[in-house]
Amino acid sequence: MALPVAFFAVFFAWPVAAIVARGLKVDGVWQFGRMADVVTQPDIRHVLWFTTWQALASTALTLLLALPAAYVFARLDFPGRQLLRAVVTVPFVLPTVVVGTAFLALVGRGGLLDDLWGVRLDTTVWAILLAHVFFNYAVVVRTVGGLWAQLDPRQEQAARMLGASALRAWRKVTLPALAPAVAAAALMVFLFTFTSFGVVQILGGPTFSTLEVEIYRQTSEVFDLSTAAVLTLVQFVAVGAILAVHAWTVRRRETALRLVDPKVTARRPRGAGQWALLAGVLVTIALLLVLPLAVLVQRSLDAPGFGYYRALTDADGGTFLVAPLHAVWTSLEYAVAATAVAVLIGGLAAAALARRDAGRLMRGFDALLMLPLGVSAVTVGFGFLISLDKPPLDLRQSWILVPLAQALVGAPFVVRTMLPVLRAVDGRLREAAAVLGASPWRVWREVDLPLVRRALLIAAGFAFAVSLGEFGATVFIARPDNPTLPVAVARLLSRPGDLNYGQAMALSTILMVVCAAALLVLERLRTDRTGEF
Amino acid sequence: MLLSLAAATVRFGGRPVLDTVDLDVAEHEVVCVLGPSGSGKSTLLRAVAGLQPLDSGRVLLDGRDQAGVPAHRRGVGLMFQDHQLFPQRDVGGNVAFGLRMHGVPKGGRDAEVGQLLELVGLPGAAGRAVAGLSGGEQQRVALARALAPRPRLLMLDEPLGQLDRSLRERLVVELRELFGRLGTTVLAVTHDQGEAFALADRVVVMRDGRIAQSGTPLEVWQRPADEFVARFLGFDNVVPATVADTAADTPWGKLPVPDGSPQGGRPLLVRPAGVRLVASDEGLPCTVTARTFKGTHVTVHLRPRDGGPRLEAACALRDAPEAGAEVGVEFDVAEIVVLG
Numbered sequence: 001m002a003l004p005v006a007f008f009a010v011f012f013a014w015p016v017a018a019i020v021a022r023g024l025k026v027d028g029v030w031q032f033g034r035m036a037d038v039v040t041q042p043d044i045r046h047v048l049w050f051t052t053w054q055a056l057a058s059t060a061l062t063l064l065l066a067l068p069a070a071y072v073f074a075r076l077d078f079p080g081r082q083l084l085r086a087v088v089t090v091p092f093v094l095p096t097v098v099v100g101t102a103f104l105a106l107v108g109r110g111g112l113l114d115d116l117w118g119v120r121l122d123t124t125v126w127a128i129l130l131a132h133v134f135f136n137y138a139v140v141v142r143t144v145g146g147l148w149a150q151l152d153p154r155q156e157q158a159a160r161m162l163g164a165s166a167l168r169a170w171r172k173v174t175l176p177a178l179a180p181a182v183a184a185a186a187l188m189v190f191l192f193t194f195t196s197f198g199v200v201q202i203l204g205g206p207t208f209s210t211l212e213v214e215i216y217r218q219t220s221e222v223f224d225l226s227t228a229a230v231l232t233l234v235q236f237v238a239v240g241a242i243l244a245v246h247a248w249t250v251r252r253r254e255t256a257l258r259l260v261d262p263k264v265t266a267r268r269p270r271g272a273g274q275w276a277l278l279a280g281v282l283v284t285i286a287l288l289l290v291l292p293l294a295v296l297v298q299r300s301l302d303a304p305g306f307g308y309y310r311a312l313t314d315a316d317g318g319t320f321l322v323a324p325l326h327a328v329w330t331s332l333e334y335a336v337a338a339t340a341v342a343v344l345i346g347g348l349a350a351a352a353l354a355r356r357d358a359g360r361l362m363r364g365f366d367a368l369l370m371l372p373l374g375v376s377a378v379t380v381g382f383g384f385l386i387s388l389d390k391p392p393l394d395l396r397q398s399w400i401l402v403p404l405a406q407a408l409v410g411a412p413f414v415v416r417t418m419l420p421v422l423r424a425v426d427g428r429l430r431e432a433a434a435v436l437g438a439s440p441w442r443v444w445r446e447v448d449l450p451l452v453r454r455a456l457l458i459a460a461g462f463a464f465a466v467s468l469g470e471f472g473a474t475v476f477i478a479r480p481d482n483p484t485l486p487v488a489v490a491r492l493l494s495r496p497g498d499l500n501y502g503q504a505m506a507l508s509t510i511l512m513v514v515c516a517a518a519l520l521v522l523e524r525l526r527t528d529r530t531g532e533f
Numbered sequence: 534m535l536l537s538l539a540a541a542t543v544r545f546g547g548r549p550v551l552d553t554v555d556l557d558v559a560e561h562e563v564v565c566v567l568g569p570s571g572s573g574k575s576t577l578l579r580a581v582a583g584l585q586p587l588d589s590g591r592v593l594l595d596g597r598d599q600a601g602v603p604a605h606r607r608g609v610g611l612m613f614q615d616h617q618l619f620p621q622r623d624v625g626g627n628v629a630f631g632l633r634m635h636g637v638p639k640g641g642r643d644a645e646v647g648q649l650l651e652l653v654g655l656p657g658a659a660g661r662a663v664a665g666l667s668g669g670e671q672q673r674v675a676l677a678r679a680l681a682p683r684p685r686l687l688m689l690d691e692p693l694g695q696l697d698r699s700l701r702e703r704l705v706v707e708l709r710e711l712f713g714r715l716g717t718t719v720l721a722v723t724h725d726q727g728e729a730f731a732l733a734d735r736v737v738v739m740r741d742g743r744i745a746q747s748g749t750p751l752e753v754w755q756r757p758a759d760e761f762v763a764r765f766l767g768f769d770n771v772v773p774a775t776v777a778d779t780a781a782d783t784p785w786g787k788l789p790v791p792d793g794s795p796q797g798g799r800p801l802l803v804r805p806a807g808v809r810l811v812a813s814d815e816g817l818p819c820t821v822t823a824r825t826f827k828g829t830h831v832t833v834h835l836r837p838r839d840g841g842p843r844l845e846a847a848c849a850l851r852d853a854p855e856a857g858a859e860v861g862v863e864f865d866v867a868e869i870v871v872l873g
Binding site for chain 2: 428434436440
């Protein structure tokens with residue numbers, strides 16, 4: 001337990017505190033008056049307003065489009081269901097930069113819709129909303145559908161036998177059971193979209209800016225640290241509130257539901273209604289999830305003879321000091337290191353939290369672990385630069401800085417994935433081993449480890465994908481001669497010219513393939529008990 | 534004594550689950566703790582195994598106080614109620630687990646596992662997956678696994694609880710034979726009196742964390758210590774009585790009691806076999822309210838015509854009157870027990 005606490009204290013709490021202090025302290029005096037000044041500025045208020053309403057709209061749109069899919073995946077059995085479930089999850093592990101790029105290729109200038117009908121959405125908010133739906137579709141399908149598949153259909157049948165109509169039975173029995181899961185999924189989507197950075201950075205243009213983008217702009221372009229610090233605090237409070245509500249709904253969901261094996265609840269679609277629903281969901285997935293990725297791949301191949309890909313091996317473009325393809329190796333190295341750190345820290349934290357005698361304090365730590373998911377990654381990245389720059393911890397020149405920041409974002413995923421599995425290990429199995437002569441360490445190795453090995457691999461996979469795609473913090477601390485894939489993509493996109501654009505598409509495609517491959521491996525390992533993601 | 538509990542007490546949230554329990558188990562003895570659910574019998578086993586710390590009192594094994602000795606160093610075996618076989622290991626891996634923990638080399642382990650599986654009636658099952666076993670087979674594997682490290686004391690928690698009736702009856706006999714042959718010292722808990730009586734040299738009845746009675750199966754069956762034990766054993770003909778010499782005043786009239794019965798106001802038990810049905814103009818007049826078929830006999834439920842508690846009588850199938858019949862009842866002094 002001590003190690004995870006120390007890790008989060010040194011690499012999360014301290015940098016965030018340092019940057020807040022840097023912004024709000026002038027000559028050693030706290031300037032709290034700045035806060036009121038900042039939040040009453042018209043353009044900042046506009047950012048706050050936009051951040052909130054786009055998150056609400058994205059959440060509503062995601063629920064609207066993904067809830068039918070949650071039902072279809074939970075209750076209908078059709079050929080290719082497993083594969084399709086994996087396909088739906090791919091966007092969630094994709095880096096935000098890739099998502100942004102893919103939508104740019106679909107609805108942006110010179111994009112597919114522009115070519116066909118002259119329609120461009122990249123100057124409207126719709127591009128952002130659709131990209132958010134694309135990104136978070138899987139959150140709803142997984143969280144709600146996962147529970148839905150395990151609800152005992154006999155509960156509804158019992159209500160039918162007591163005289164309820166089909167609709168009434170659903171409303172009175174299934175809906176209340178699902179409500180906490182829907183609420184939890186909606187809060188996660190709201191959290192992710194509220195703190196959205198990469199997507200808005202690429203698709204928002206000069207018009208649209210979320211808090212996170214504004215923090216980035218204030219720190220790296222305007223150099224107004226105090227405004228950035230105030231905005232960081234605002235986001236911190238908002239995220240803390242969202243997480244508190246989320247923890248509450250999760251706790252409610254964990255109680256008092258009798259769950260069954262999801263294999264027995266799905267059946268072939270019957271009747272026009274179910275077939276229509278299935279068709280509708282398949283069309284939505286094709287248009288919303290598959291099409292942008294397909295267009296991305298198609299654009300990346302637009303130059304003859306894999307031209308854009310070959311250009312990636314060339315350092316002469318002037319965008320970087322090294323060939324863009326070099327970023328692939330850098331990214332992979334960083335991601336492996338970050339995964340190791342995240343699994344170590346997250347695994348230890350999960351093991352400590354899973355103990356039955358974990359008290360209130362521990363459960364509070366459980367919620368704190370989620371904070372890095374929501375607290376401005378930009379702040380963390382910049383905080384790293386200004387707080388870890390002097391002895392005893394001078395890491396500015398160290399390559400380990402990037403993996404550490406990425407591990408911070410990956411660790412919550414590890415905890416979320418491992419915790420339910422560790423909690424589900426029957427305590428009496430451990431007792432059985434102890435009575436047979438196994439010491440506590442032996443019990444862990446012989447009983448716990450074999451049971452959680454799959455969850456551990458899945459957690460590692462998620463941490464890997466998250467690290468690969470991490471953008472907000474990495475963009476600050478990655479060294480110019482060692483950019484990661486997302487940073488390289490963003491830099492290519494920020495430059496004019498078809499070649500840069502095409503190279504961005506090609507690099508995004510590579511990143512997508514790596515992430516998708518990691519995910520498909522995971523999907524084979526997945527068990528029904530593993531976590532929320 | 535192999536095992537001694539001295540004033541062992543465990544409290545959950547202030548409520549005693551195990552309340553100053555004293556219990557001795559001698560070497561090679563098979564003791565069965567019998568009690569309804571919630572009477573603290575599983576806690577008793579867990580306290581001996583070292584899985585549940587005592588709030589006060591002591592657990593001694595071979596005369597040595599076990600306070601501070603962790604579960605894996607106590608050298609006792611525990612077979613769990615629902616077996617708790619390790620799902621990721623096959624049958625052989627489960628049975629060999631304890632041997633591995635005790636550092637038995639692989640060759641010795643394999644031979645031992647083969648012998649144990651033969652002993653429990655599953656020869657050659659070492660390679661089978663645990664998930665594919667029936668309830669009875671799981672029970673046998675769990676037994677083999679618990680026996681493997683040769684524990685000085687083997688404890689069984691509801692060993693046959695989840696099995697169906699015919700299998701249970703067969704396994705009780707097999708277990709009894711096996712423990713006799715191996716000379717194993719056994720402490721078992723169950724809520725099923727039939728199981729306890731068939732398995733044990735000595736039965737200990739528990740109630741609310743305390744020991745209500747301890748004795749051989751025959752003693753407990755013939756002379757239940759109090760009304761609780763009598764009712765728990767399935768006897769329902771228990772009424773308040775006032776005993777004077779060899780007669781007792783009861784709601785059913787004046788009943789004979791054996792010589793030397795305790796005197797004064799006490800509960801009185803009439804075993805169903807001691808309720809004799811006679812012609813309706815003799816004895817206590819009753820109406821038959823129902824009869825239930827019990828295989829070897831029929832239980833006849835009776836309501837005394839002049840009020841008073843209902844009665845159960847055991848009689849042969851061909852003698853059993855129809856529901857609604859009017860009968861007389863006489864009592865057999867040999868089946869009457871004045872309780873403590």
